[in-house]
Amino acid sequence: MIRVPIQDLESDIIKDVEVFLPSDKLNVYEESYFSWAASPLIAKINSNNISGGILKAWHHVPVFNEIETHAEPEMFYFISGIALMLFIDLVDEIPNLDTAQIVRIRPGTQLIISKGKGHFIPVAESEEPVHIIVVSPRVDAPKIQLSTSIGAL
Known part of the structure; x- marks a missing residue:
């Protein structure tokens, strides 16, 4: 098994992943009974068949045996709970284990995962489940088996 450190997510630490952190400044529009804070991240998607859903993930030991990738970008909006998520580069559709990163993602974070970027469903860091809105x-x-497990240090 390969062990990698868990890193707190920052704007530029994952190649091919755009990040908007909850501490980043939003322009907020407000009226008497609502406010609207649009994210500055925009995904360029070729398809006009867009779907969304809520992903819920529970706590378990952060060991990953497979990844997935997509032919289009995906948007993740982390709503609650603290997530641990694996990212990895692919070279000719083969995971490059030297690029494996496990990052800690806090509520309020938005990610756009580029097409072709290897990743997998996050796990909850604690007993509080993670809730994520996914738009793609x-x-x-397609799932790709890793040649060896990747776990957190």
Whole structure:
């Protein structure tokens, strides 16, 4: 098993992943009974068949045996709970284990994961489940087995 450190997510630490952190400044529009804070991240998606859903993940030991990738970008909005998520580069559709990163993602974070970027469903760091809104085109999510497990230090 390969062990990698868990890093707190910052704006530029994951190649091919755009990050908006909850501490980043939003322009907020307000009226008497609502406010609207649009994210500055924009995904360029070729498909017009877009789907969304809520992903809920529970706590377990952060060991990953597979990844998935997509032919289009995916948007993740982390709503609650603290997540641990694996990212890895692919070279000719083979995971490059030397690029494996496990990052800690806090509520309020938005990610756009570029097409072709290896990643997997996050796990909750504690007993509090993670809730994520995911928006993506309707595309396949091929899973790729890792040659060895990747776990957190």
